[in-house]
Amino acid sequence: MTYFQRGLLSAVLIVIGFFFWPLLGVGCLIAWSVYSDIRDEPERKRQAAKVAARINESVTVEDMRFTCDSPAEEAFFDTMVSAYKMTTGPGCIAGEGIKLRTQVGLGRLHIGRSYAWSQFRGDFLIDEKLVVEIDGETWHGSRDAKARDAARDEVISAEGYTVLRIPATVVFNSPTEAVRRVEEARRRLHAAA
Missing domain, CATH: 3.40.960.10 (VSR Endonuclease)
Incomplete structure (x- = not known):
């Protein structure tokens, strides 16, 4: 799933989570994973460039x-x-x-x-x-x-x-x-x- 799709799913689960509380936790976990992946993207790109340069x-x-x-x-x-x-x-x-x-x-x-x-x-x-x-x-x-x-x-x-x-x-x-x-x-x- 793309960042946008995961973020949208997270938002929907958080909204539904106000009525059915276990989904709030799932939505928050997905939101955290999106944030974490976006935060780590520059490091992944740097590592891929490092591998390409070493070749x-x-x-x-x-x-x-x-x-x-x-x-x-x-x-x-x-x-x-x-x-x-x-x-x-x-x-x-x-x-x-x-x-x-x-x-x-x-x-x-x-x-x-x-x-x-x-x-x-x-x-x-x-x-x-x-x-x-x-x-x-x-x-x-x-x-x-x-x-x-x-x-x-x-x-x-x-x-x-x-x-x-x-x-x-x-x-x-x-x-x-x-x-x-x-x-x-x-x-x-x-x-x-």
Whole structure:
């Protein structure tokens, strides 16, 4: 509901509340929530602007590597940096026609009272469209984990991303195969565009 609709509802409930007192309390609570939301609107906008500005800050390869959560992610990251000769870029690292970001918030963006967060976090985002997940057997091997990953991929895909899952064993045993899979997924994305 808009502020106006909620304010109107609050006013109606307060007027009716003079005859049926419990509605007076409900009307006052709604009025307080409207006031609170209007009061907090500048902070929400400031937080959204802060998030948008951080996305385009200059980052280094070392900064990005530091954000990797596992040895498999670090190995994949190092392989991609080496294969594409990546260097510092605005909000990402880039090289030879490819852009890469790590630990990217995906899913609907939620702006809270003092911070912003996303529904999910992707291991890597390539060219702003390809989400690469490095799946270790410990966290992604069980039936429940695979079902959870499939549901997560569905939400992320609904936002227009393509999800590529690469097993950690491939990253460790054949890093060139991991790069080949990324390149193949990029080719399919560019062909579909």
